[in-house]
Every structure is written in structure tokens, then in C-alpha cells.
Amino acid sequence: MAGRIRIMKARPEDLIEVRELWRQVSVEVGVGAPPPTGDGRLFVALDRDRVVGCALVALEDAAMARITDVAVARALRQQGVGRALVEAAVVWSRDRGARSLCVDAADLALGFWRRVGFGGDGPRLERRVLGPADSLTETESAG
Ligand SMILES: CC(C)(COP(=O)(O)OP(=O)(O)OC[C@H]1O[C@@H](n2cnc3c(N)ncnc32)[C@H](O)[C@@H]1OP(=O)(O)O)[C@@H](O)C(=O)NCCC(=O)NCCS
Numbered sequence: 001m002a003g004r005i006r007i008m009k010a011r012p013e014d015l016i017e018v019r020e021l022w023r024q025v026s027v028e029v030g031v032g033a034p035p036p037t038g039d040g041r042l043f044v045a046l047d048r049d050r051v052v053g054c055a056l057v058a059l060e061d062a063a064m065a066r067i068t069d070v071a072v073a074r075a076l077r078q079q080g081v082g083r084a085l086v087e088a089a090v091v092w093s094r095d096r097g098a099r100s101l102c103v104d105a106a107d108l109a110l111g112f113w114r115r116v117g118f119g120g121d122g123p124r125l126e127r128r129v130l131g132p133a134d135s136l137t138e139t140e141s142a143g
Helices: 012-029 081-095 107-115 132-142
Strands: 005-009 041-047 050-059 064-072 100-104 124-128
Touching: 005 081, 012 041, 012 050, 012 064, 012 107, 041 081, 050 081, 064 081, 081 100, 107 124
Parallel strands: 064 100
Antiparallel strands: 005 041, 041 050, 050 064, 100 124
8 A cells, every 4th residue: 555545533524525435436336325424433544634545344243343335536446545444444343342344245346355354155244353362262262
């Protein structure tokens, strides 16, 4: 990913640009999706101070988080911005005790979700988000 792009928690002043990005992308995804709202954490990818990507992550229950509203500006795709947004969501989910992160993958984005570690038959895909400490505990309890 280009060094100038940063993944951050969205600030109130980013929301207008997030809505505009999602408006452009919702035509492509083929649904009249609402702009990102709701509980959880909205991440943005900032190119200097301009929003070029977004992703919303929220806990579905104690063990499962869900990522929605993932979008990257067309001109900046295929440069790792989408992956960086997903990794931010993975860390956020892990820090809140979730074991997995799920997504309802759009058909056009299935390849992307598989490349960034999600599995399953679709459209709902999942990725484990357990950290090394959790894995160690599982190994110890198994042995
Ligand atoms: C899907 C989307 C978020 C990907 O963002 P991006 O910044 O281009 O993704 P990245 O550059 O981080 O790609 C990560 C990997 O996925 C691959 N990839 C990206 N888009 C892909 C696609 N549509 N199909 C297959 N593979 C894809 C990349 O080549 C890269 O592979 P690599 O690890 O071998 O290099 C972006 O194309 C987008 O905004 N699409 C429209 C909105 C959308 O579909 N959102 C998802 C709704 S569920």
C-alpha cells in the first residue's frame, strides 16, 4: 500500500466523504446500500486528508464480528488498501474478544475476500481472528 495512505478511525468530518464514496460504489455493488452507519467502528483509509476507503466493523455477538460497507476508491484499487482495512477490522474484532469475523460477500468481491483470508461457501464468508495467545491456550488444553 502506498506509504502516504493511513488507516484511521473515522472522524466526524470524514463522514460526508465516506457517504460520497459509498454512493459511488453502491451502484457498482448492485444494491442501494445505505451509507455506513450504526454501532461498531468505522475505519477510513486517508490519502493525505482525503477519504479513499472505508469499512465498518461491529460485534454481532460475543464471538462473532461482522464487516460491512467495504469500499475503496476506484483509482486506488489493487494497491492493498482493501486488505489494510480488513486487517484493521481483524485487530479491532480480536481486541474485543471475537473469535471470527464474517462478511456477506458481494459476488464481484468474492475473489478479494478469499485473498484476504476468508473462507466458506458464500455469500457469507468467515475468517478466524484469534491471536497467538489464544492458539497457545488451545494447544495446551489439547495436550
Ligand atoms: C473489493 C475492494 C474493496 C478491494 O479493494 P482493493 O484495495 O482493490 O483490494 P487490495 O488491493 O487490498 O487487494 C487484496 C488482494 O485481493 C485481490 N483482489 C482485489 N479485488 C479483487 C477482486 N474484485 N477479485 C479478485 N481478487 C481481488 C488483489 O489482487 C489482492 O491480491 P494479492 O494479495 O494477491 O495481491 C474494491 O475493489 C471495491 O471497493 N470494490 C467495490 C465495492 C465492493 O465490492 N465491496 C465489497 C462488498 S462485500
